[in-house]
Amino acid sequence: MSNVLFESVLPPAQLQKAVADWLLEDTPSFDVGGFVVGTDDQVAILFCKAKGVLAGVPFFDEVFRQVTGCRVEWHFKEGVDLDPSTTKNGKLEVARVYGPARNLLLGERPALNMLARASGIATRCRKLRAMKEKAGWHGVIAGTRKTTPGFRLVEKYAMLVGGVDTHRMDLSSMVMLKDNHIWATGSISGAVAKARSVAGFSVKIEVECCSEAEADEAITAGADIVMLDNFDGPGIRVAAKSLKERWSGKAKFLVEGSGGLTEDNVASYFCPDVDVLSFGSVTQSVPHIDFSLKVQPASKAK
Incomplete structure (x- = not known):
């Protein structure tokens, strides 16, 4: 790079x-x-x-x-x-x-x-990026929106120079429905349907999920990406594999892992069924x- x-x-x-x-x-x-x-x-x-x-x-x-x-x-x-x-x-x-x-x-x-x-x-x-390449993992390492107010342009740019994905730039770039969105709306299905009604076909919708059951509901509702939030390495391997096998031939979606990822533990998250790993730590406490x-x-x- x-x-x-x-x-x-x-x-x-x-x-x-x-x-x-x-x-x-x-x-x-x-x-x-x-x-x-x-x-x-x-x-x-x-x-x-x-x-x-x-x-x-x-x-x-x-x-x-x-x-x-x-x-x-x-x-x-x-x-x-x-x-x-x-x-x-x-x-x-x-x-x-x-x-x-x-x-x-x-x-x-x-x-x-x-x-x-x-x-x-x-x-x-x-x-x-070097750790990912050494492990032979073909997924995406990404940053997050946990940037310094007023300094995001610099921090997202630095991610590119360092060789990782910037993830979404802002609230207008991609819809990410997190726990607060779900609780305020009442259900994952309702939140996804409401988001799709105004986001249109060109904007991806991602849903933060704390269990396979929530991920299944998000996929059924039409989510493009399911984020398995705060899973440990072994846990995300099992959940991602289960989801990919269960929905094979029925729906297309990406699995993202996020929450608590660091240089010290990321190796345990590298697996074929996880498509994206996003890190707040690339901008926090650097x-x-x-x-x-x-x-x-x-x-x-x-």
């Missing part, structure tokens, strides 16, 4: 708005620090100080485009594995940013915060990758 460039998947208006919001949040009024350093042209080096997958390049570039007068020169392509341990000082030069001193510092923190988180997510996703941006003294800038 490191040879695939995903930048063109980002809507320009969304990319620009996200970055503009970050910059406005970080400098809502006077920039006294910028006044101190002035507008002389400088060069800043982006260092990576921890091993991980580089992700978030288009957002980083957009930050320094919007602060004006800056340009970024990358030494690595997005999606590559960075390893600072290969250097003498434990810091790997990833890029150089050129521009007026005050503008470099205006973009520094928003750009680094984004890059650290995006790269952390991509790193975890890359590891899960270690960030450590980056820094250092303006160089004039004597060292060349």
Whole structure:
């Protein structure tokens, strides 16, 4: 996946708005620090100080485009594995940013915060994908909608760079009927019928199920995907196999496993009858990758 460039998947208006919001949040009024350093042209080096997958390049570039007068020169392509341990000082030069001193510092923190988180997510996703491939499992590893408010575009993008599926982007992308939907409606069958009446033929409907009986009801009602929620590895193997055998030749559907999945237990979920495994953990409690941006003294800038 490191040879695939995903930048063109980002809507320009969304990319620009996200970055503009970050910059406005970080400098809502006077920039006294910028006044101190002035507008002389400088060069800043982006260092990576921890091993991980580089992700978030288009957002980083957009930050320094919007602060004006800056340009970024990358030494690595997005999606590559960075390893600072290969250097003498434990810091790997990833890029150089050129521009007026005050503008470099205006973009520094928003750009680094984004890059650290995006790269952390991509790193975890890359590891899960590698585990899937090593096990020979042909299903889909996916993220979830458990993203940071206002930061979903970055986090979903990082999933792509890391090599996993983004799952649904938002409430409008796919219908997922969870326990609260079922309880508020009264039944799985009623909830699916009501959803289908407005979703139309082009939108998939997924139903969260806590038992085979609930999954059977969802399939009977016409669900496209049944999510076996909070099953352990052995339990999901039995349930998924039973469902596929019972409905063979009668209905087409996907089986998704979700709830409590981690790097430590995912191997027990890999089986031919499970089509999708979705992880909230690819965005929650993800270690960030450590980056820094250092303006160089004039004597060292060349």
